[in-house]
Amino acid sequence: MPDLQELHAAPGAEAPEHDPHQDLRATVRAFAQSEIAPRIPHMEAADTIEDGLVTEMARMGWIGVTIPAGHGGMDAGHTAKTVLTEELSYVSAAMGAAVQASVLGTAMIDHFGTAEQKRTWLPAIADGSVLPTIAVTEEDSGGHVLSTASTGRRSKRHWVLTGRKVYVGNSHIGRLHGVVVRTGEGARGLTAFLVEADRDGVHLAPHTPRIGLRGFSFGELLLDSVRVPDSHRIGEVGDGLDVAYSSSVLYGRLNLAAVALGILAATHDQVTRYVRGRPRIARESVVRGRVGEIGVLLHLSRLAVHDAARRLDLGLPCDADLMAAKYQAVQAVLRATGLGMKTHGAAGLLADLPMERYRRDAHCIDPPAGTSDIQLHRLAEMALAPGARPQWSVRFARPRPDRTLTQQPGSGARQCPSHP
Template identity: 30%
Template sequence: MSEFSETEERQTLRREVAKLAAKFGREWFTDKARSGEKTTELWLEIGKFGYLGINIPEEYGGGGGGIGDIAAVCEELAAQGCPLLLMVVSPAICGTIINRYGTDEQKRRWLPGICDGTGTMAFAITEPDAGTNTHNITTTARRDGDEWVLNGRKVWISGVDEAENVLVVARAEDARTGKVKPVLFVVPTDAAGFEYQSIPMEIVSPELQFQVFIDDVRLPADAIVGDEDGGLVQLFAGLNPERIMAASFSTGLARFAIEKASAYAKERTVFQGPIGSHQAIAHPLAQCHIETELARLMTQKAAALYDAGDDLASGEAANMAKYAAAEAACHAADTAVQTHGGNGITQEYGMAGLLVATRAGRIAPVSREMILNFVAMHSLGLPKSY
């Protein structure tokens, strides 16, 4: 087998997830979104077959695989028209951080629910005034006897209404130095003082975005995940998987768009033959396919490096993969709409909604501009620009 080919086990995983997701499909997904319903049925089905926690150790109900496996699941769901944003958040970010830094008791408490879908966990880091500058977050955690008290605001928090808990990034004062440091807390969504409000979005998705209000939320000492003094190392253990998953989310959407557009181009006849026989239609679709396959290759590289424990190299590759995948997806969605002509902006064909869905990949979880800053500075050695 070529080293550029995925293992037979991974390829089988892709086929099985695609088969499962195809039973639901894009029409089912958008119907759920437009009617205000959730995709719980699909979520629990993924969990039942062991795909949801495939990156989590078997002793906690997972599949014992790596980030490359859960990224493959995420991509195949999106490629069948069912992109699930909580795949990025619950098993990949929260599951990875808890598995790497949680105590044995915390792993037993939270990982099985993440694996089977009954204990979905959201992730809260972004704040209204901090944006992508994580160093400027102002959500605070202070000790009060044996407890912690959290106060702050978060924004763009996905799926809080579907989660039992939220992994919240707060800042606590270091008793030795007086400086603040990032600390991770698991907060129940039904905790007193924890409230959230949905943000109206143009994107067609059953998974909603929220503002979160944290007012004097009291937590026990064991709500902390990892070492209180662990700092950014623990946080970034979840952010590199987040970028890899975001890349897979985008490449899945790109594949979906290209497949639909290609099928339409084979059938739609306007002049002498199918419109796909004209290079004005064929070449843009071919270009999108090339860009998507290149992005998939970089995503697989990033996942392989991460699973091998190379955090430094995987960070660079994860950022590049996320950038390349978002660009490929935006181009694919735009090309798919253009291929469909007027039909591209109808609800019947479902292409126009992809424009917003793929565009989000250029912004979240980190903007394309910040990725370019990262590559310029860390890969090319250029002076820091921000």
């Protein structure tokens, strides 16, 4: 039976004919193999920001995958975004993370932006000339957005922003930062703003090495009395919490789940190749059990992630599905890469094999958009108090049945081991 890598590369192994994302998948797959894969050794060794590749991917229009066609975007929806991110992450989780981070940066403009803000920024993002980011997290608040300490003070028609944001995806190459700061008290005391990277008072802390995702910048943004006009405010004063949560739920969780799915598929293929090439090891029942378990983890994660994306594209209530998809994919990739390292033994520690990179990258996927503990907490809230909070997937529903009704969960993705 062919493994996932053979199905991935073999002629005639493309996605099923009914997959509306077949062309996108093939294009991204070819780009990742020809342009990204040769750069990985340098990215791993140098641990510098790979801005050239990110810029090239942006110019291909991929940051605009969910931007409406009227603003120059691909208007392809969340399933297409998932396919795009998964394919990139199969080769390089760092580059998958880079694309998804700026796709995430479009969410607040799309959801809360004025008509003028959308006309100004979305076409520039769609054609790759502007990379957006979202800057919400702070060192002392983590995933608790209400603990935000950065401030925004009104000064006539301007606002003066001061504070420090951390773990900002594409921090060092982003040109437009979506920033949430405190402008008042309580839950309605947060407000969001668009801040250009070249504004006076905007600074970046030096890029520092991370455990994984080498080549991707997720650093610190420093705001030193930055003056922005009120026209750069996103949503109403006090909408900052909504801006942050809607972006995280509708984009961030599914985006990170897709990155995890790409690493998970790559892990399965690597482990399968490694074991197949060592007949004595392959006869060990414990090793065969690991290979089988990784296949199950991949299968279940693919179903969860693609089904959540499909429901979001159909405009169905799916906040819980998005949370569950991130939880499932993250827990699966952590488990699978751990099993992969055990199966490789000492060889897993070698930099000339990708297994150790997959393991390091997997650990970087849990914290963004809420750790697995946060996903469980939110899911418990929904179960124990159903209907207590409105669902973001309902509030910002944009049904696209013409593109997704024929798309079954996981169709077009690399086939699981049980699929010949």
